[in-house]
Amino acid sequence: MSNGQQVIKYMLIGSNMVGKTAFLSRFSDNNFNDKYEESKGVDFKSKLYDSGKYKLCIFDTPGDVNLRFASYGFYKFAFGFILIFDLTRPQTLQNLRADFSQIASQSSQYAQLILVGNKSDLSDLNDYRETQADAQRMADELHISYFEISCLTGQNFDLVIEDLTQRVLIQIGQGNLGKRPGNQTDNIQKDENIKHEGGCCCKIF
Ligand SMILES: Nc1nc2c(ncn2[C@@H]2O[C@H](COP(=O)(O)OP(=O)(O)O)[C@@H](O)[C@H]2O)c(=O)[nH]1
Numbered sequence: 031m032s033n034g035q036q037v038i039k040y041m042l043i044g045s046n047m048v049g050k051t052a053f054l055s056r057f058s059d060n061n062f063n064d065k066y067e068e069s070k071g072v073d074f075k076s077k078l079y080d081s082g083k084y085k086l087c088i089f090d091t092p093g094d095v096n097l098r099f100a101s102y103g104f105y106k107f108a109f110g111f112i113l114i115f116d117l118t119r120p121q122t123l124q125n126l127r128a129d130f131s132q133i134a135s136q137s138s139q140y141a142q143l144i145l146v147g148n149k150s151d152l153s154d155l156n157d158y159r160e161t162q163a164d165a166q167r168m169a170d171e172l173h174i175s176y177f178e179i180s181c182l183t184g185q186n187f188d189l190v191i192e193d194l195t196q197r198v199l200i201q202i203g204q205g206n207l208g209k210r211p212g213n214q215t216d217n218i219q220k221d222e223n224i225k226h227e228g229g230c231c232c233k234i235f
C-alpha cells in the first residue's frame with residue numbers, strides 16, 4: 031500500500047432475491063441488470079472514494095442461510111455491514127434479525143451497520159407500507175440508520191454509501207478501524223488486533 035490508500039471493507043447481507051447483486055452493480059457500474067443469478071460464494075466490487083484516498087470494497091454474501099456460514103469468517107475484517115431486505119417481502123426483514131446477532135458476536139465492535147430496504151419503486155405492492163414501518167422500528171431498536179432505495183432507479187443509493195462511509199471514517203479517524211491517518215504502519219483494530227495488507231482487498235481474506 032505504497033500510496034497509503036485505505037481499504038474500507040463492507041459486507042452486504044440479506045436473503046435471496048432482495049437485490050444484493052443489483053446493489054453491487056449499482057455501486058460499481060451505476061446500472062441495473064434484470065437477469066437473476068444466485069450467488070454461491072463471496073463476490074466483491076470496489077470503487078475509489080474521496081479522490082482515491084480510500085478504496086471501498088463491498089462483499090456480496092450468499093442469501094441462502096445454509097451457505098451463509100461461509101462468510102462468517104470475513105465478518106471480523108469488515109468496517110461496515112449493509113443489511114438489505116426487500117420492501118415487498120416482510121420475511122426478508124425478519125430474517126435479518128439472525129444476521130444481526132451473528133454480526134454482533136463476530137465483528138469489530140466499531141463496525142458500522144445500516145439497514146436498507148430495497149425496491150422502493152414497488153411501493154404500490156401489498157405489504158410495502160407495513161414492512162416500511164417495521165423496518166423503521168427495527169432500525170430504532172438496533173440504533174442504526176435506515177434508508178429505502180431502489181437499485182432499479184438508483185433512488186437514494188448514494189445516500190447509503192455516503193452515510194455508512196462517513197460514519198466509518200469517523201471510526202478510522204479515532205483509530206478504531208483501519209489505519210490511523212498519517213500513520214503508515216500496519217492497521218490496528220483495537221479490539222481485534224487485526225493486520226491486513228492493502229492494495230487488493232482479496233489479500234486480507
Ligand atoms: N423492481 C425492482 N426489482 C429489483 C430491484 N433490485 C433487484 N430487483 C430484482 O430482484 C431480483 C433479485 O435481485 P438480485 O440482485 O439478483 O438479488 P440477490 O439474490 O439478493 O442477489 C431480480 O429479478 C432483480 O431484477 C429494485 O430495486 N426494484
Ligand SMILES: [Mg+2]
Binds near residue numbers: 067
Ligand atoms: Mg445475488
